[in-house]
Amino acid sequence: MKGRVRLDDVRKVYRRLAMRGRLQSLKGALLHGDLVRGLKANEGFVAVDGVSLDVAPGEAVALIGPNGSGKSTLLKLISGILKPTSGTVDVDGRVTALIELGAGFHPEITGRENVLINGMLLGLSRAEVETKLDEIIRFADIGEFIDQPVKTYSSGMFVRLGFAVSVAADPDILLIDEVLAVGDAAFTRRSLDRIARMRREGVTLIIVSHDLDLVGHLADRAVYLKQGRVVLEGLADTAAARYRSDVAGDEAGNEAASAAPVRVIEEGRRWGNGDVEILKVSFSSGGVAMRVIPSGADCTVHIAYKVNRPVTDFGFGLAWHRADGTSVAGHNTFLDGMEPVRLEGEGEMRCHYPVLDLAPGDYVIDAAIHAREGLAYDYWCQAARLRVTSAVEWPGVWAPDHRWETDRAVFSGEGTASPTR
Amino acid sequence: MEALRVLWRHRALVVVLVRRELAARYRASLLGYFWSLLNPLMLLAVYAVVFTTVFKPRMAGAQPYALFLFAGLLPWLFFSGALLDAAVTLVDNGSLLAKVVCPAEIFPAVTVLSHLVHHILALPVLLVALAGCAAAGWHPFPWTIVLLPLALIPWLLTAGGLALAISALAVHFRDIRDLVANLLNLLFFGTPIIYTLHGIHSHVLWELLRLNPMTGLIRVYRSLAFGGYIAGPLEWVIAMGTGVIVWLAGAWLFGRLRDTLVEAV
Numbered sequence: 001m002k003g004r005v006r007l008d009d010v011r012k013v014y015r016r017l018a019m020r021g022r023l024q025s026l027k028g029a030l031l032h033g034d035l036v037r038g039l040k041a042n043e044g045f046v047a048v049d050g051v052s053l054d055v056a057p058g059e060a061v062a063l064i065g066p067n068g069s070g071k072s073t074l075l076k077l078i079s080g081i082l083k084p085t086s087g088t089v090d091v092d093g094r095v096t097a098l099i100e101l102g103a104g105f106h107p108e109i110t111g112r113e114n115v116l117i118n119g120m121l122l123g124l125s126r127a128e129v130e131t132k133l134d135e136i137i138r139f140a141d142i143g144e145f146i147d148q149p150v151k152t153y154s155s156g157m158f159v160r161l162g163f164a165v166s167v168a169a170d171p172d173i174l175l176i177d178e179v180l181a182v183g184d185a186a187f188t189r190r191s192l193d194r195i196a197r198m199r200r201e202g203v204t205l206i207i208v209s210h211d212l213d214l215v216g217h218l219a220d221r222a223v224y225l226k227q228g229r230v231v232l233e234g235l236a237d238t239a240a241a242r243y244r245s246d247v248a249g250d251e252a253g254n255e256a257a258s259a260a261p262v263r264v265i266e267e268g269r270r271w272g273n274g275d276v277e278i279l280k281v282s283f284s285s286g287g288v289a290m291r292v293i294p295s296g297a298d299c300t301v302h303i304a305y306k307v308n309r310p311v312t313d314f315g316f317g318l319a320w321h322r323a324d325g326t327s328v329a330g331h332n333t334f335l336d337g338m339e340p341v342r343l344e345g346e347g348e349m350r351c352h353y354p355v356l357d358l359a360p361g362d363y364v365i366d367a368a369i370h371a372r373e374g375l376a377y378d379y380w381c382q383a384a385r386l387r388v389t390s391a392v393e394w395p396g397v398w399a400p401d402h403r404w405e406t407d408r409a410v411f412s413g414e415g416t417a418s419p420t421r
Numbered sequence: 422m423e424a425l426r427v428l429w430r431h432r433a434l435v436v437v438l439v440r441r442e443l444a445a446r447y448r449a450s451l452l453g454y455f456w457s458l459l460n461p462l463m464l465l466a467v468y469a470v471v472f473t474t475v476f477k478p479r480m481a482g483a484q485p486y487a488l489f490l491f492a493g494l495l496p497w498l499f500f501s502g503a504l505l506d507a508a509v510t511l512v513d514n515g516s517l518l519a520k521v522v523c524p525a526e527i528f529p530a531v532t533v534l535s536h537l538v539h540h541i542l543a544l545p546v547l548l549v550a551l552a553g554c555a556a557a558g559w560h561p562f563p564w565t566i567v568l569l570p571l572a573l574i575p576w577l578l579t580a581g582g583l584a585l586a587i588s589a590l591a592v593h594f595r596d597i598r599d600l601v602a603n604l605l606n607l608l609f610f611g612t613p614i615i616y617t618l619h620g621i622h623s624h625v626l627w628e629l630l631r632l633n634p635m636t637g638l639i640r641v642y643r644s645l646a647f648g649g650y651i652a653g654p655l656e657w658v659i660a661m662g663t664g665v666i667v668w669l670a671g672a673w674l675f676g677r678l679r680d681t682l683v684e685a686v
Contacts, residue, residue: 095522104516104521108444108445117441126437
């Protein structure tokens, strides 16, 4: 199916030949003819180490992680620029990789000619590029400059034209490596807009970014990589939270040995440094513990915790998802403006919802206790599940109290809007 | 064969890139494409003056000498220029290679083809010179020159194969360009371009020069462009065979190195 990307146990090893190694292999090449053998040395820098990934058509997946974690290498492997050392990369459909905008523009020739060449490099025919030329020029917003040599362009014009050509190639799969940060705010907004449009058209998106907010905004799913391996693969927000926590933990660890290192409590679902532990997450309605709550009733989430080492920088957070992963809501005590003082002993934190106006279905809740900068004391994904029921099968996630009105008697009776209430 | 298939599939791109190469070279220059004509014209003028007034080489079958020399230099300049540029083409296009998915073969191919275009643009100078000499009665016009495209086939294949090999090796060993430049110098004097084989009296040297594959190529070319006769079938077979073998070897080497290129540029 067009737009599918499948990686199976992919490994990429960069050869690292020192100058002496080079000379040796040149000598070897001339004396023993083992040039190819020399170049395929298995020792070297392992950039990607056994990564498997399955991206469905139309899905948006982000690759996140610190520098040198293998994100960009992975993107180049998917694009076909690099070949894996072992494992298989299976890509179905036309791929466009936005790795460097305007890469390959020749400074001496005009924008128009460069667009033609770049478009053809991306797999378009000459005629296709020519029919899209007007659209490209309009998006790049460079007017008459299109007939000037590219070396006269401002850097903004350069990247706009590069972006416009790349997305005009009608890819089934769009790979983006941190290129949206290069332009000004207007360019970023317009390119994000364009990417959103392509998403709606069913284009598969794989994005590498350090901007975790952007990742949460653009991607359904994220893969958190570290040293070439997958640390966590999950919902974009979850993976971003884990990455933030690790970064904050590393920083705290560097400043002083005050904070314990973040460790994995349950693979892919729960991590934290153990200073505070979440004992249990549960629900109640009307003061009674429940696992099934009717839509429109009140609801309280209870987080029972135990403090192993008193902390002064802390906050509680909750994230609601549908069982299929759709994000529903999220809030934490920092966003709600609550200043932490000191947390110790055992206790319970409660979050109260006067009216739970969710559509019927199964919901999953993530609960976390973490420091302001993200360091997780205990971050527990899918800590509890809740079933919401209703007499009417409202679609979507929101089932608000509502009423239809009209001045004319076109209906009989009053109806039963919000029937559960 | 793989290289040939890739190039054929991307032929439209190759054509556009060749045009870019030519356009970029003459952009912002006063005379533009005229340089392609002017460079060989100047060369011919210098040779004509030097070899009619300063030296007067008396070699059988090489008169007028300036014209003989010019007809041999043209394909050689195409050949050596293509190979020297091939040594830097992948490095120069490294940003495309590493940032955009495109087959690496096209860059050495574009290099060779753009030098071929220069060569073809220089041919009118040769034609005019030949016609001039014929009109003056110094040298009969070699009508065999209409067959010149045939002689260009082995030149193109040989240059192409070597360009593939050199471009790929140069990515790993950056000093290849200097090596190539020196080897080309050696080869220039080891090939009967400024002399004819008839002038060689040492038997050993004569045999050595015969063994040089470029000898066959130059003789096939010059017999048509200057001599006015068609070289014997054996010479054609040797020239064509050289082209095919060099192309296959170069393409094979390139194929072996292809996967290592992107990482190294």
